[in-house]
Amino acid sequence: MTDLEARIRRGVLEYADARPVPEPRTLGPAEEREAVSPGARRRWLGPVAVAVGVSLVLVVITVPGPIRFPGTGETEEAPASLPITIADYSALTGSVTESPSGRAIAAFRIENEAVYRPNQVLVLSADADRYRYIEEAETSIFLNAERSPVLLSSDGARVAIGSGSRGVSEIPVVDLRTGAVARHPVEPDSTVTLLAWSADGRWLAYGIRPFQPMPPHYGESLRARGGQLMLLDVTSGEAHGVRAADVPASVAQAAFSPDGSVLAVQAGGPGEGENQPTSPGAELVLVGGGPEWVRPSVTGTVPVPPNYALAGQAAWAPDGSRLALTTVWWQPQPGAPWLRTLELGDEGWVAGPGLAPGPFADFFLGWLTPGEAFVLSGDEISAVRTDGGSRRLVSRFELSSGDAMVLDLQLAYALLRDFHLRPAGDPDRGPWPPWLRTGALVVVLLAGVVVLLVLRLRRRRGVRGLR
Amino acid sequence: MTALREATTADFTRLYREQYAPMVRLARMTVGDRASAEDIVQEAFAEVHRSYTRVEQPIAYLRRAVISRSVSALRRWRLERGYLARQTGPEVVGPLGPEATAVRAALARLRPRQRAAVFLRYYLDLPEAEIAAALGCRIGTVKSMLHRSHETLRRHLDD
Numbered sequence: 139m140t141d142l143e144a145r146i147r148r149g150v151l152e153y154a155d156a157r158p159v160p161e162p163r164t165l166g167p168a169e170e171r172e173a174v175s176p177g178a179r180r181r182w183l184g185p186v187a188v189a190v191g192v193s194l195v196l197v198v199i200t201v202p203g204p205i206r207f208p209g210t211g212e213t214e215e216a217p218a219s220l221p222i223t224i225a226d227y228s229a230l231t232g233s234v235t236e237s238p239s240g241r242a243i244a245a246f247r248i249e250n251e252a253v254y255r256p257n258q259v260l261v262l263s264a265d266a267d268r269y270r271y272i273e274e275a276e277t278s279i280f281l282n283a284e285r286s287p288v289l290l291s292s293d294g295a296r297v298a299i300g301s302g303s304r305g306v307s308e309i310p311v312v313d314l315r316t317g318a319v320a321r322h323p324v325e326p327d328s329t330v331t332l333l334a335w336s337a338d339g340r341w342l343a344y345g346i347r348p349f350q351p352m353p354p355h356y357g358e359s360l361r362a363r364g365g366q367l368m369l370l371d372v373t374s375g376e377a378h379g380v381r382a383a384d385v386p387a388s389v390a391q392a393a394f395s396p397d398g399s400v401l402a403v404q405a406g407g408p409g410e411g412e413n414q415p416t417s418p419g420a421e422l423v424l425v426g427g428g429p430e431w432v433r434p435s436v437t438g439t440v441p442v443p444p445n446y447a448l449a450g451q452a453a454w455a456p457d458g459s460r461l462a463l464t465t466v467w468w469q470p471q472p473g474a475p476w477l478r479t480l481e482l483g484d485e486g487w488v489a490g491p492g493l494a495p496g497p498f499a500d501f502f503l504g505w506l507t508p509g510e511a512f513v514l515s516g517d518e519i520s521a522v523r524t525d526g527g528s529r530r531l532v533s534r535f536e537l538s539s540g541d542a543m544v545l546d547l548q549l550a551y552a553l554l555r556d557f558h559l560r561p562a563g564d565p566d567r568g569p570w571p572p573w574l575r576t577g578a579l580v581v582v583l584l585a586g587v588v589v590l591l592v593l594r595l596r597r598r599r600g601v602r603g604l605r
Numbered sequence: 606m607t608a609l610r611e612a613t614t615a616d617f618t619r620l621y622r623e624q625y626a627p628m629v630r631l632a633r634m635t636v637g638d639r640a641s642a643e644d645i646v647q648e649a650f651a652e653v654h655r656s657y658t659r660v661e662q663p664i665a666y667l668r669r670a671v672i673s674r675s676v677s678a679l680r681r682w683r684l685e686r687g688y689l690a691r692q693t694g695p696e697v698v699g700p701l702g703p704e705a706t707a708v709r710a711a712l713a714r715l716r717p718r719q720r721a722a723v724f725l726r727y728y729l730d731l732p733e734a735e736i737a738a739a740l741g742c743r744i745g746t747v748k749s750m751l752h753r754s755h756e757t758l759r760r761h762l763d764d
Contacts, residue, residue: 142759147727149708154630154728156701157639162625249746501745516752543749 218243218264218294218553220519221562224535225269227542229256232568234270234297238317239263243557245272245290245297246547250539259285261314264294264553268566274299274310274319287546289332289451292394293339294550296372300332305349311342311372322370322377331365333389334451336398337552341431342370343380343392343401364390364406369431384436385425391448396458400437401425404448422448422461422480440480440487449477452504452551458482460490460524462511464502476500477511479524493527504551512554514547532559617657621650624664627729628671634724635675635717645674668739672721679717711761719754726751 220243227248243264249257259275262268274297275286286302299310305327311320324330324346331345345365367389370377380401390406402422421441427434442448442463449462461480475492477500493511503512503519510521517535522528535544570578625646632642649670653663660666701709712720718740725736737747 142755142762143727145704145762146708146723146755146758149705150634150712150724150727152702152705153709153712154634154724156705157633159626159629160643162621249742501748516749516756543746543753545743545745545749 216265218550218557219560220244220264220533220549220557221262221267222533222559223562224262224533225267225562225565226536226538227258227260228269228565228567229258230567230570230574231258231260231269231271232571233273234261234312234314235273235317235319236572237270237568239268239270239314240265241294241553242290242297242314242550243294243553244547244549245288247285247288247545248537249543249545250541257285259288261290261297264550264557266566267563268568270314270568271571272297272299272312274312277302277304287332288548289335289342290548290550291335291339291342292337292451292550292552293335294553295339296335298332298335298342298344300344301328301330301349306330309342309344309370320372320375322372322375324377329365331390333367333392333403334394334401336394337396338398339552340371340373341394341398342372343394343403344368344370345389347388364388367392367403367425369427371431380425380427380431380434382425382433382435384423384439385434386423391450391453393448393451393453393461395454396456399426399428401427401434402440402448402454402461404442406447420444438486442480443478443489446478449502450548452502452549455505455508456555457508459508460505461487462502462505477502477513477524491524493522493524501547503547503549504554506554512549514544517544519547613657617654620653620663620667624667625650628667630728631668631721631724632671632675634712634728635672635721636679637713641678642675645678646671648674662738665735665738668725668735669741672718672739673741675721676717707762708758711758714757714761715754719750719757722747722750723754723758 218241224244227250239261241264242261244262245259246262247257247259259272261270261272272288275288277284277286284302287300289298289300291297295314297312297314299312300306306324307326307328308321308323309330309332311322312318313320325348327349328346329349333343333345335342344367346368347365365388367380367385368377369380386403386405388405389403391404393402394400395402402424404422421439423436424438424440425434426437440461445465446463447465449464453462455461459482463478463480465474465476475494477493479490479492480487481490500522501514503514506512506521509525510523512532513520513522513529517537518531519533520529521532537544569575628646628649629639629642632645633639636642636645649667652670653660653667657663712723715723722736722740725731725739731739733744733747737744740747740750742750
């Protein structure tokens with residue numbers, strides 16, 4: 139725990155305990171009625187207002203947008219690039235299906251605490267300052283509703299959409315270069331956990347299990363990851379289960395080797411305790427499948443330190459020599475590294491150096507080189523050396539609102555091997571989103587009606603004046 | 606049926622006795638006003654009481670209800686322009702040491718949900734998953750919220 143945290147803890151404890159809490163009042167049926175504030179009796183007004191608002195939004199959104207703006211294509215042979223500043227969030231950002239972004243270097247979610255600002259899942263082009271939102275990740279017409287989890291492919295060409303708080307019957311995969319959406323069917327009412335894309339962007343590993351509803355107060359944080367390991371070939375649309383002996387029955391984390399022939403997986407799934415969403419396995423299981431994944435088989439296992447899990451789909455270093463692990467639960471434990479590595483040596487996989495917690499919370503994003511990891515800290519992307527912890531700022535989000543937060547940032551990890559930083563230009567956000575266009579249309583129509591009424595009124599007065 | 610009801614009543618009474626004080630502290634930290642905090646907690650308990658047999662995690666449910674009601678109350682007061690009238694000055698508390706005074710002043714710079722997150726983290730020592738459940742958000746949101754709270758507190762504590 140840092141000095142500052144210790145200071146906060148001492149201050150909070152002293153402040154909270156400074157005034158004793160009086161004995162609780164007796165809570166009988168009569169008091170229960172009293173306890174409900176008078177405002178509660180008028181609470182129907184809120185839902186009615188919301189229902190009216192929602193109905194209006196529904197009408198607006200269900201009217202199809204007539205405009206389609208084709209995206210401009212760049213040559214994909216050019217190295218990918220990342221701007222040194224990532225533009226501020228805008229509710230006016232257009233949809234990738236209407237106006238493709240081209241291959242993306244990053245995908246991320248912006249969440250707002252303010253209810254009137256929409257949450258968005260966005261992609262940033264790898265070739266220009268082009269931002270688009272992923273319409274397929276929308277689960278509700280509510281602006282600040284939950285968005286489905288997405289997984290950006292390693293080559294930045296596609297985004298797969300997983301399941302959020304509802305069961306799904308398909309995995310939509312959005313082609314960012316064309317805006318086309320391929321829908322891959324799965325068992326109806328399933329929970330789909332997106333695990334990893336292979337480096338060539340052909341294979342998508344995911345976990346699938348029957349959907350189980352959770353009481354709303356559990357919060358999304360308690361929803362378990364994991365499911366039976368499946369592989370989807372997005373070029374053919376064929377999916378098959380990986381059923382080799384010793385493959386965990388439920389897989390929660392996975393990462394492809396750089397050549398795509400081996401998949402490191404870690405067991406996990408619905409925890410036994412209700413407060414344990416993920417129970418990571420004590421070892422990584424290496425599943426080999428060759429380039430075509432015809433007869434996969436387990437080729438080895440690697441022990442994992444307790445409380446650590448594979449650091450997502452980009453965990454495998456580009457030269458195949460390292461695997462990144464991060465802590466499962468963030469807890470301020472003095473000296474406990476938040477990032478650890480497993481190193482491939484002559485004796486097989488052995489534990490490598492760890493990185494002590496630096497800023498308050500770091501998220502692993504991928505490898506820049508085998509010795510340097512990309513991390514997200516707050517709104518900043520940094521490159522951190524794993525052998526000493528020195529870090530340099532690479533890029534940062536320019537969020538002007540204190541309400542907006544960057545979450546689930548993913549980088550197209552195969553593009554990081556040959557990419558450059560560039561100055562940020564003016565953001566290209568594409569056409570207005572359909573709801574806004576339709577809203578603007580409604581406003582224009584209403585304005586037209588008002589103008590007609592005014593004109594008619596004036597005409598009548600004019601006629602009266604002539605009489 | 607009678608036995609089940611009696612067991613439920615006894616459970617609820619125990620829950621009420623054990624959780625009343627921490628819930629009042631949570632609400633007080635969030636809204637900054639003792640009387641309102643007690644009202645909010647009473648309302649939350651009444652809500653839990655009504656649906657007690659259907660609630661599987663009553664403490665998690667209570668935390669969520671208290672935070673949600675606290676934030677709603679603050680929003681309502683602001684809308685009714687009664688917030689300033691209620692907040693005529695800082696809540697009168699016992700003598701605080703210089704560190705707690707500074708932390709208290711810094712906490713006032715946070716948003717209500719951030720204050721709740723800080724209380725859950727540093728007073729109740731909850732893991733992120735339970736903080737996320739109490740706030741009704743993702744673990745990533747909690748991390749980000751705590752990160753921002755931390756930065757704000759750092760700025761104002763260093764002043």
